[in-house]
Amino acid sequence: IFIFFVCVTVAAVNAQWFGQMTSEIMADMHLIEQACGLGQDIGLSSNRxxxxxxxxxxxxxxxxxxxxWLYHLL
Structure with missing residues (x-):
């Protein structure tokens, strides 16, 4: 039962905090990419x-x- 509550707590923190943080970081990165003429292609491998x-x-x-990358690893 303890493990269940730990898993639920970790999932809630992941959804609430890490989800918001990664979305904000990705939006900021996209703005920088657009300023440099990138970000229009689909997939990173096309213009690595x-x-x-x-x-x-x-x-x-x-x-x-x-x-x-750090937030994705956590």
């Missing part, structure tokens, strides 16, 4: 080099990208 270059040149985009 441009996204890698953007991550190297824009520190804000790099920070957002690393935070997004």
């Amino acid at each position: 080099e441009a996204y890698a270059k953007l991550c190297e040149t824009d520190p804000k985009y790099k920070k957002l990208s690393s935070r997004l």
